Amino acid sequence: MSTPASMTWQKNPxxxxxxxxxxxxxxxxxxxxxxxxxxxxxxxWKNIDGKKSAAELAELLAENYEVTPDVALSDTQALxxxxxxxxxxxxxxxxxxxxx
Amino acid sequence: MFDAQLLGAASERYAAFTxxxxxxxxxxxxxxxxxxxxxxxxxxxxxxxxxxxxxxGIRFDxxxxxxxxxxxxxxxxxxxxxxHQGFLLHAATxxxxxxxxxxxxxxxxxxxxxxxLSPEGSVLTDEISLLRREGGVWRAYGTPFWxxxxxxxxxxxxxxxxxFRLLQAPENRVVPLRPMAILRTLLPNVLFFSAxxxxxxxxxxxxxxxxxxxxxxxxxxRKNATFWEVLPA
Numbered sequence: 001m002s003t004p005a006s007m008t009w010q011k012n013p014x015x016x017x018x019x020x021x022x023x024x025x026x027x028x029x030x031x032x033x034x035x036x037x038x039x040x041x042x043x044x045w046k047n048i049d050g051k052k053s054a055a056e057l058a059e060l061l062a063e064n065y066e067v068t069p070d071v072a073l074s075d076t077q078a079l080x081x082x083x084x085x086x087x088x089x090x091x092x093x094x095x096x097x098x099x100x
Numbered sequence: 101m102f103d104a105q106l107l108g109a110a111s112e113r114y115a116a117f118t119x120x121x122x123x124x125x126x127x128x129x130x131x132x133x134x135x136x137x138x139x140x141x142x143x144x145x146x147x148x149x150x151x152x153x154x155x156x157g158i159r160f161d162x163x164x165x166x167x168x169x170x171x172x173x174x175x176x177x178x179x180x181x182x183x184h185q186g187f188l189l190h191a192a193t194x195x196x197x198x199x200x201x202x203x204x205x206x207x208x209x210x211x212x213x214x215x216x217l218s219p220e221g222s223v224l225t226d227e228i229s230l231l232r233r234e235g236g237v238w239r240a241y242g243t244p245f246w247x248x249x250x251x252x253x254x255x256x257x258x259x260x261x262x263x264f265r266l267l268q269a270p271e272n273r274v275v276p277l278r279p280m281a282i283l284r285t286l287l288p289n290v291l292f293f294s295a296x297x298x299x300x301x302x303x304x305x306x307x308x309x310x311x312x313x314x315x316x317x318x319x320x321x322r323k324n325a326t327f328w329e330v331l332p333a
Binding site: 014015016017018020021023025027029030032034036 | 284295308
């Protein structure tokens with residue numbers, strides 16, 4: 001089940017990362033595991049700032065990669081789910097509420 | 101505990117690397133614990149042996165053999181190099197025409213083969229290379245950490261000609277790598293032991309800089325000395 005498009009995302013603050021050649025290398029210091037993001041993943045990664053929702057990230061993706069809003073949203077959600085499963089990103093708990 | 105035999109062996113092994121700096125690091129070996137109030141800059145435990153780095157020097161306690169001391173020294177050096185734009189790499193380094201050719205790869209990739217096929221006296225190390233950026237130039241240094249080649253360590257350095265990822269093949273060939281591919285080559289072969297976030301960030305910054313500034317190649321090579329013919333000058 002996917003996370004709602006209105007949910008905002010942030011980078012996992014424990015990680016170290018660098019961008020080279022429009023790709024991103026991320027290292028998790030605890031287990032020394034290396035992750036790589038392609039062009040699109042890197043674009044999202046740069047824009048994940050703890051304030052933007054999946055829907056807002058998808059809008060940026062659509063503007064920059066000439067894809068339809070529907071495709072951008074499904075791509076964005078798929079990438080966020082993938083990054084979330086690898087613990088690269090986490091959802092920002094709603095203020096005053098509890099994250100589902 | 102004081103182990104004269106261990107101290108003697110260590111002194112001999114690292115002799116060429118102990119007198120070349122204006123700011124030598126004091127090393128205490130198995131002299132017991134320091135005062136508890138002394139703040140530790142960096143600590144690591146390996147098979148019961150403990151490394152503690154202080155501003156005044158480093159201490160090794162519980163070290164039972166040369167192998168443990170060697171391992172802890174590598175760990176200390178990998179940490180210390182972060183403040184000197186440097187890192188340790190599983191790689192053989194060979195000097196040719198005044199430049200350092202760095203051959204990296206996993207165990208069995210051919211590091212020792214390359215060292216064995218190189219002229220006597222030209223091999224800085226067959227196992228652990230030290231790379232460091234000084235005055236805008238990357239230089240490779242020999243280290244006392246040797247593999248199967250078992251020659252004496254060479255405490256000298258040269259500007260880096262390139263990093264070559266070893267791939268054994270029926271023919272010699274070099275293929276230039278993009279910076280991202282160079283970083284991908286470096287990361288699994290770098291010696292690093294800190295799980296601390298800031299140190300990891302610093303290391304990644306140094307490696308990214310190296311990947312952007314040093315020429316890197318895939319080197320397919322036959323197990324003979326003819327591979328030198330295809331290397332860039």
